[in-house]
Amino acid sequence: MAPHPPRYAGGPCFACGEPWPCFERQLSTLVEFAGRGELLVAYMGDWYRLGVEERRRRGLPPDPDLELRHLGWLDMVLPAQGEQRSGDAEAAPPRRPMPGGLRPMPGDLLHVTRAASVQFVRPIFFRVIRVHDDWHTYHGWLWLDGYQTDSKGNAVDRRSIYVRPAGLRWLNHAARPPAPPCR
Numbered sequence: 420m421a422p423h424p425p426r427y428a429g430g431p432c433f434a435c436g437e438p439w440p441c442f443e444r445q446l447s448t449l450v451e452f453a454g455r456g457e458l459l460v461a462y463m464g465d466w467y468r469l470g471v472e473e474r475r476r477r478g479l480p481p482d483p484d485l486e487l488r489h490l491g492w493l494d495m496v497l498p499a500q501g502e503q504r505s506g507d508a509e510a511a512p513p514r515r516p517m518p519g520g521l522r523p524m525p526g527d528l529l530h531v532t533r534a535a536s537v538q539f540v541r542p543i544f545f546r547v548i549r550v551h552d553d554w555h556t557y558h559g560w561l562w563l564d565g566y567q568t569d570s571k572g573n574a575v576d577r578r579s580i581y582v583r584p585a586g587l588r589w590l591n592h593a594a595r596p597p598a599p600p601c602r
């Protein structure tokens with residue numbers, strides 16, 4: 420078990436009592452996920468979402484520093500935006516311009532692979548219900564609510580996923596409103 424666990428998601432550290440993830444846990448997490456920056460972002464993103472939900476469930480006020488503590492220190496482990504790491508080339512599919520850009524919309528059917536997040540080593544099919552604009556996220560990442568589906572498009576599980584839209588593949592698009600004129 421990793422040292423300095425949280426007392427509960429969104430709460431203080433069980434070991435030192437500091438707001439979680441405390442400095443010691445951030446350090447040990449950096450070591451644990453060395454060389455796997457994307458997995459670390461997905462991991463801390465999961466903790467961040469759980470923290471927001473758990474604080475709400477316990478009737479605690481939102482913690483304004485929660486996002487910074489979970490995600491604000493991850494810049495150091497990720498390549499700069501747009502930079503392609505060597506050895507990761509197969510993860511970047513050739514990209515065609517998508518209607519409405521690369522942003523998912525409710526109703527879209529997506530193929531979510533490890534290009535969207537390394538937690539999807541086993542790709543899934545995903546029908547988008549909603550995009551969480553109200554949840555702060557690490558830049559270049561999004562929370563999506565929706566249904567995991569089987570290959571025929573039948574819903575098998577409702578879940579929230581944390582992904583990089585740039586790594587998603589669209590299987591089909593929901594109808595979109597006409598694009599606004601360029602300003």
Ligand SMILES: [Zn+2]
Pocket residue numbers: 423432433434435436437441442443444
């Ligand atoms: Zn601690």
